[in-house]
Amino acid sequence: MSMKTLDDLFVHFVRDIYYAEKQVLKTLPKMARKADSDNLKDAFEHHREETEGQIENLEKVFEILGLKARGVTCEAIDGILEEGKEIMEEATDADARDAGMIAAAQAVEHYEITRYGTLVAWAKRLGHTKAVPLLQANLDQEYAADRKLSDLAEGGLNKQAA
Amino acid sequence: MSMKTLDDLFVHFVRDIYYAEKQVLKTLPKMARKADSDNLKDAFEHHREETEGQIENLEKVFEILGLKARGVTCEAIDGILEEGKEIMEEATDADARDAGMIAAAQAVEHYEITRYGTLVAWAKRLGHTKAVPLLQANLDQEYAADRKLSDLAEGGLNKQAA
Numbered sequence: 001m002s003m004k005t006l007d008d009l010f011v012h013f014v015r016d017i018y019y020a021e022k023q024v025l026k027t028l029p030k031m032a033r034k035a036d037s038d039n040l041k042d043a044f045e046h047h048r049e050e051t052e053g054q055i056e057n058l059e060k061v062f063e064i065l066g067l068k069a070r071g072v073t074c075e076a077i078d079g080i081l082e083e084g085k086e087i088m089e090e091a092t093d094a095d096a097r098d099a100g101m102i103a104a105a106q107a108v109e110h111y112e113i114t115r116y117g118t119l120v121a122w123a124k125r126l127g128h129t130k131a132v133p134l135l136q137a138n139l140d141q142e143y144a145a146d147r148k149l150s151d152l153a154e155g156g157l158n159k160q161a162a
Numbered sequence: 163m164s165m166k167t168l169d170d171l172f173v174h175f176v177r178d179i180y181y182a183e184k185q186v187l188k189t190l191p192k193m194a195r196k197a198d199s200d201n202l203k204d205a206f207e208h209h210r211e212e213t214e215g216q217i218e219n220l221e222k223v224f225e226i227l228g229l230k231a232r233g234v235t236c237e238a239i240d241g242i243l244e245e246g247k248e249i250m251e252e253a254t255d256a257d258a259r260d261a262g263m264i265a266a267a268q269a270v271e272h273y274e275i276t277r278y279g280t281l282v283a284w285a286k287r288l289g290h291t292k293a294v295p296l297l298q299a300n301l302d303q304e305y306a307a308d309r310k311l312s313d314l315a316e317g318g319l320n321k322q323a324a
Contacts, residue, residue: 002252003253005254006257009253009258075240076239077238079238079239082237087171090164090166091165091167091170092167093166099168100168103277106276109276110272111238111269111272111273115265117312118264118268153280154283
């Protein structure tokens with residue numbers, strides 16, 4: 001697909017994050033099942049529900065752009081999720097596994113934060129005014145999810161693991 | 163390599179970010195050459211110098227841990243840099259290329275921010291007290307680099323691209 005102009009790049013990034021969210025949606029239930037801490041389990045389950053809404057928001061963005069909703073493989077998110085999977089499988093210590101899953105989930109959140117941040121800025125510049133609040137809503141949720149994970153980590157999970 | 167305990171995970175993440183920084187060090191001069199805006203060129207060149215210092219900090223962390231400095235392939239950073247490379251090659255419009263390179267660089271910064279954030283927290287928990295200021299220094303630089311790129315994007319580069 002073309003990446004010549006900012007319009008092209010905008011569409012590419014929407015497809016990239018759409019793919020990423022769909023992969024995350026598939027992975028979160030597995031993480032919730034593997035989580036030892038009930039608070040962490042709840043956080044993953046809650047974020048799975050949020051992710052469904054984020055995917056719907058992205059489908060509305062595709063509609064605004066007059067495009068069919070479809071993703072494009074994002075190697076960054078694949079790499080982050082693959083590493084998270086390895087941690088889930090290999091960490092035999094339950095507390096270390098929880099701490100590792102938090103770290104993997106935060107890497108996902110930060111990837112999404114940077115992409116939505118860019119998309120909000122570009123949507124404004126390109127005059128896609130109706131897309132802005134949809135992308136901003138997703139960005140705000142990712143920030144909140146990242147903060148929640150930091151609180152969980154600092155609130156004791158890491159301490160138990162060490 | 164083992165990822166059973168939090169100690170194992172800590173070492174794995176140090177190796178992961180060491181690999182990432184070395185890849186970034188190789189990529190930044192290419193991005194500086196491709197940048198159209200002089201401010202962006204300067205930002206990439208400045209961050210290349212910072213990255214050299216960050217690699218030295220990580221080598222000190224390896225020394226503290228009594229380990230030989232070596233990286234482990236990080237697919238997340240490879241994916242992010244590969245996408246950045248595609249943007250550099252394909253964006254024919256100079257302003258769009260600059261905007262795309264900023265987005266790619268910010269994805270790198272956010273990956274590093276989340277990893278250093280985790281490493282600082284874990285170093286504290288694991289009692290690697292001497293490693294904490296070295297990892298914190300790198301984290302602070304990545305935050306500052308990300309903010310600088312946001313300022314550059316908002317200060318007109320995106321506007322020109324649209």
